[in-house]
Amino acid sequence: xxxxxxxxxxxxxxxxxxxxxxxxxxxxxxxxxxxxxxxxxxxxxxxxxxxxxxxxxxxxxxxxxxxxxxxxxxxxxxxxxxxxxxxxxxxxxxxxxxxxxxxxxxxxxxxxxxxxxxxxxxxxxxxxxxxxxxxxxxxxxxxxxxxxxxxxxxxxxxxxxxxxxxxxxxxxxxxxxxxxxxxxxxxxxxxxxxxxxxxxxxxxxxxxxxxxxxxxxxxxxxxxxxxxxxxxxxxxxxxxxxxxxxxxxxxxxxxxxxxxxxxxxxxxxxxxxxxxxxxxxxxxxxxxxxxxxxxxxxxxxxxxxxxxxxxxxxxxxxxxxxxxxxxxxxxxxxxxxxxxxxxxxxxxxxxxxxxxxxxxxxxxxxxxxxxxxxxxxxxxxxxxxxxxxxxxxxxxxxxxxxxxxxxxxxxxxxxxxxxxxxxxxxxxxxxxxxxxxxxxxxxxxxxxxxxxxxxxxxxxxxxxxxxxxxxxxxxxxxxxxxxxxxxxxxxxxxxxxxxxxxxxxxxxxxxxxxxxxxxxxxxxxxxxxxxxxxxxxxxxxxxxxxxxxxxxxxxxxxxxxxxxxxxxxxxxxxxxxxxxxxxxxxxxxxxxxxxxxxxxxxxxxxxxxxxxxxxxxxxxxxxxxxxxxxxxxxxxxxxxxxxxxxxxxxxxxxxxxxxxxxxxxxxxx
Ligand code: ATP
Ligand code: MG
Numbered sequence: 001x002x003x004x005x006x007x008x009x010x011x012x013x014x015x016x017x018x019x020x021x022x023x024x025x026x027x028x029x030x031x032x033x034x035x036x037x038x039x040x041x042x043x044x045x046x047x048x049x050x051x052x053x054x055x056x057x058x059x060x061x062x063x064x065x066x067x068x069x070x071x072x073x074x075x076x077x078x079x080x081x082x083x084x085x086x087x088x089x090x091x092x093x094x095x096x097x098x099x100x101x102x103x104x105x106x107x108x109x110x111x112x113x114x115x116x117x118x119x120x121x122x123x124x125x126x127x128x129x130x131x132x133x134x135x136x137x138x139x140x141x142x143x144x145x146x147x148x149x150x151x152x153x154x155x156x157x158x159x160x161x162x163x164x165x166x167x168x169x170x171x172x173x174x175x176x177x178x179x180x181x182x183x184x185x186x187x188x189x190x191x192x193x194x195x196x197x198x199x200x201x202x203x204x205x206x207x208x209x210x211x212x213x214x215x216x217x218x219x220x221x222x223x224x225x226x227x228x229x230x231x232x233x234x235x236x237x238x239x240x241x242x243x244x245x246x247x248x249x250x251x252x253x254x255x256x257x258x259x260x261x262x263x264x265x266x267x268x269x270x271x272x273x274x275x276x277x278x279x280x281x282x283x284x285x286x287x288x289x290x291x292x293x294x295x296x297x298x299x300x301x302x303x304x305x306x307x308x309x310x311x312x313x314x315x316x317x318x319x320x321x322x323x324x325x326x327x328x329x330x331x332x333x334x335x336x337x338x339x340x341x342x343x344x345x346x347x348x349x350x351x352x353x354x355x356x357x358x359x360x361x362x363x364x365x366x367x368x369x370x371x372x373x374x375x376x377x378x379x380x381x382x383x384x385x386x387x388x389x390x391x392x393x394x395x396x397x398x399x400x401x402x403x404x405x406x407x408x409x410x411x412x413x414x415x416x417x418x419x420x421x422x423x424x425x426x427x428x429x430x431x432x433x434x435x436x437x438x439x440x441x442x443x444x445x446x447x448x449x450x451x452x453x454x455x456x457x458x459x460x461x462x463x464x465x466x467x468x469x470x471x472x473x474x475x476x477x478x479x480x481x482x483x484x485x486x487x488x489x490x491x492x493x494x495x496x497x498x499x500x501x502x503x504x505x506x507x508x509x510x511x512x513x514x515x516x517x518x519x520x521x522x523x524x525x526x527x528x529x530x531x532x533x534x535x536x537x538x539x540x541x542x543x544x545x546x547x548x549x550x551x552x553x554x555x556x557x558x559x560x561x562x563x564x565x566x567x568x569x570x571x572x573x574x575x576x577x578x579x580x581x582x583x584x585x586x587x588x589x590x591x592x593x594x595x596x597x598x599x600x601x602x603x604x605x606x607x608x609x610x611x612x613x614x615x616x617x618x619x620x621x622x623x624x625x626x627x628x629x630x631x632x633x634x635x636x637x638x639x640x641x642x643x644x645x646x647x648x649x650x651x652x653x654x655x656x657x658x659x660x661x662x663x664x665x666x667x668x669x
Pocket of ligand 1: 333340
């Protein structure tokens with residue numbers, strides 16, 4: 001009863017927060033808050049549970065070392081799980097004051113069975129489900145997008161030095177925070193030439209894992225980098241918080257020494273890339289040594305042997321059994337490499353098994369690419385490779401199973417028209433995040449090269465994961481590198497890559513733009529209509545409608561768009577068109593896209609122009625070579641296609657380029 005009284009008072013009185021030594025913190029101004037939309041089962045018992053959970057959290061925070069507290073109340077009705085965290089530079093009294101301000105802020109939220117509020121100094125959150133910080137894939141969290149808030153004042157003196165200083169400080173914090181005991185760093189740096197000091201902190205929720213923390217802080221780093229040259233920036237996500245400012249918001253003696261966490265780090269990206277590449281190469285060699293030894297020695301397999309990175313070497317027979325001998329019933333789909341099957345393993349876990357049906361030498365190369373990625377990439381929007389099997393001539397990849405299959409099925413396939421705008425937007429945002437991770441948040445830049453709707457898989461909650469890194473190659477740091485191989489799917493592929501083999505991460509930006517257009521229109525990018533030979537290709541269609549300000553007509557007729565969404569939708573179409581601009585310098589990076597999407601596009605001084613399109617004659621080329629090098633069965637078609645006379649309207653230089661690609665395709669095949 002006493003608890004209830006305390007909480008009741010807290011709910012009624014907006015508490016006064018203690019004063020910090022500094023003036024910069026917005027003590028009582030929430031920077032992000034949310035009140036759940038689903039009502040609790042029984043309101044009165046929910047409120048009781050919520051109050052006792054919050055009271056227990058307050059008790060813990062009031063104890064001397066409590067910067068983070070969790071509590072739960074599981075009696076009748078909805079259970080309530082809660083958490084709160086203060087920045088470590090606060091005193092206990094300041095922390096409790098911030099918590100009280102949070103509780104007071106959430107007091108009016110009685111309609112929802114979950115709520116949260118973030119301040120500069122703390123956050124308070126409660127939900128009717130557990131585990132919201134330990135599992136990055138918790139359904140309810142997956143839809144909550146990160147938020148970046150930039151200041152409105154830019155560096156007044158040397159912008160370059162300011163940028164470099166902030167970037168260096170943020171990069172150090174990004175590397176150090178996940179390695180600290182408390183997942184918390186506060187650090188400062190002097191800005192040379194200016195009599196100023198920069199203050200920055202990063203903090204992950206204490207209950208999380210190092211990997212999740214690292215992921216979250218990496219995203220924070222991308223967002224905050226986009227704030228430059230603003231003199232302050234904040235990043236708020238459910239798993240972490242980060243902030244920098246030229247105005248002090250903690251005391252100089254409250255910094256954390258991070259030098260030991262940065263030891264051994266070289267600033268030379270090439271060295272890092274080399275080292276990672278070396279480790280990967282070593283791993284690949286180990287994997288293949290194991291593989292060859294197994295092939296030679298016996299049929300008896302060691303079961304579920306984890307490799308150095310936790311990927312499992314599966315027994316072929318087990319996978320055969322798990323897929324009911326690769327039966328029709330378990331068949332999921334077929335692509336350029338072979339068929340994909342659903343499999344139920346002994347421990348009842350469900351996975352997808354991808355058969356790689358190409359000649360051994362070729363498969364080995366693709367296989368290596370998949371294995372390389374095991375060593376490196378993990379992100380909630382990237383499909384996980386769980387293991388492999390390589391006995392005799394069978395090459396199998398075991399992948400995370402995605403119950404909703406690929407995105408194309410929802411756009412023009414059997415489940416057309418079932419995705420609403422929120423789901424479609426979340427998919428767009430998730431793909432952007434996955435790509436930004438591949439491009440930026442990782443030691444070595446990876447360009448996917450084959451982004452398309454069939455390579456976007458959807459989990460049970462329709463959150464997207466990008467699949468098929470088999471075609472991804474590690475891109476050399478030299479961005480002007482000209483690829484001799486074309487790996488992609490025409491129609492989605494940027495013109496400079498399709499025709500000239502010029503590869504950069506902006507190739508993925510272009511394909512992403514095309515996928516956005518498909519998601520919004522529900523139409524395949526390469527579709528033509530035999531009844532309407534004049535029908536434009538999707539990108540051309542989108543541009544024409546945009547130019548004549550009729551882009552509302554572009555929206556999928558199966559999509560129920562209300563007025564609130566209309567403007568956002570228009571902005572997303574603009575972002576898609578920006579992604580498909582040429583030359584590549586006009587396209588945004590994927591990190592820029594990630595920050596543009598939630599708030600809509602800020603074109604700034606960018607002017608949209610007609611995207612470079614492959615012209616009518618070249619469409620023949622597009623429609624015939626929709627698989628490029630990835631289609632191992634289509635070499636005959638490609639040879640025919642690449643005969644010079646089939647390309648009447650290309651200029652001589654492009655003809656030579658395409659012929660050259662053709663030779664490369666032929667050689668590889
Ligand atoms: P590509 O060979 O160029 O990637 P694709 O994406 O159409 O072409 P696959 O990757 O082989 O071909 O996939 C074939 C189909 O199998 C997909 O479209 C999808 O419907 C299904 N599929 C693939 N992987 C999974 C998975 N992990 N979980 C569930 N379904 C999957
Ligand atoms: Mg695929």
